[in-house]
Amino acid sequence: MMTDLETSMATIIAVFQKYSEREGDKHKLKKGELKDLLHDELPDLMASVNDQAALDSLMESLDTDGDAECNFQEFMAFIATVTVCCHEFFKDEHE
Amino acid sequence: MMTDLETSMATIIAVFQKYSEREGDKHKLKKGELKDLLHDELPDLMASVNDQAALDSLMESLDTDGDAECNFQEFMAFIATVTVCCHEFFKDEHE
Numbered sequence: 001m002m003t004d005l006e007t008s009m010a011t012i013i014a015v016f017q018k019y020s021e022r023e024g025d026k027h028k029l030k031k032g033e034l035k036d037l038l039h040d041e042l043p044d045l046m047a048s049v050n051d052q053a054a055l056d057s058l059m060e061s062l063d064t065d066g067d068a069e070c071n072f073q074e075f076m077a078f079i080a081t082v083t084v085c086c087h088e089f090f091k092d093e094h095e
Numbered sequence: 096m097m098t099d100l101e102t103s104m105a106t107i108i109a110v111f112q113k114y115s116e117r118e119g120d121k122h123k124l125k126k127g128e129l130k131d132l133l134h135d136e137l138p139d140l141m142a143s144v145n146d147q148a149a150l151d152s153l154m155e156s157l158d159t160d161g162d163a164e165c166n167f168q169e170f171m172a173f174i175a176t177v178t179v180c181c182h183e184f185f186k187d188e189h190e
């Protein structure tokens with residue numbers, strides 16, 4: 001029996017793998033896989049990102065070595081950043 | 096309707112808040128709140144951490160400013176680190 005927190009961590013890993021294993025290196029997201037993941041799994045975020053430059057910059061920053069791939073560590077850092085932003089948003093909402 | 100990934104991110108925020116709001120600054124985990132969270136929400140991890148020095152070092156590193164509190168950003172960085180370790184473990188398991 002997993003706790004909600006453990007299930008959440010396992011889900012993040014599973015979502016990454018669902019897309020990363022589609023083609024090429026099965027442990028890395030190609031740019032197309034990353035785009036599909038963001039579109040399908042974070043639709044609310046994608047819909048509310050109205051600053052295209054910020055999104056482009058984000059995707060570029062994830063692909064640190066320029067091979068158009070994103071490994072799990074880079075993906076997790078992105079998810080952490082987004083989650084911290086969400087926390088700040090809701091924290092301010094409830095002040 | 097939230098996706099599994101969105102639900103996972105919301106759950107991490109909710110788990111943090113469940114413990115951080117117990118006493119003192121409601122947006123920060125006191126050391127006791129952090130200990131309770133780890134014990135209750137990551138029991139498998141806590142059970143398998145047999146290197147006490149590593150755990151002490153981890154808790155110390157989370158409390159960067161020495162005020163015995165851990166804000167959400169610090170907590171999220173910890174969860175990200177643990178999740179990356181889990182991913183490495185299962186990745187190696189399935190090679």
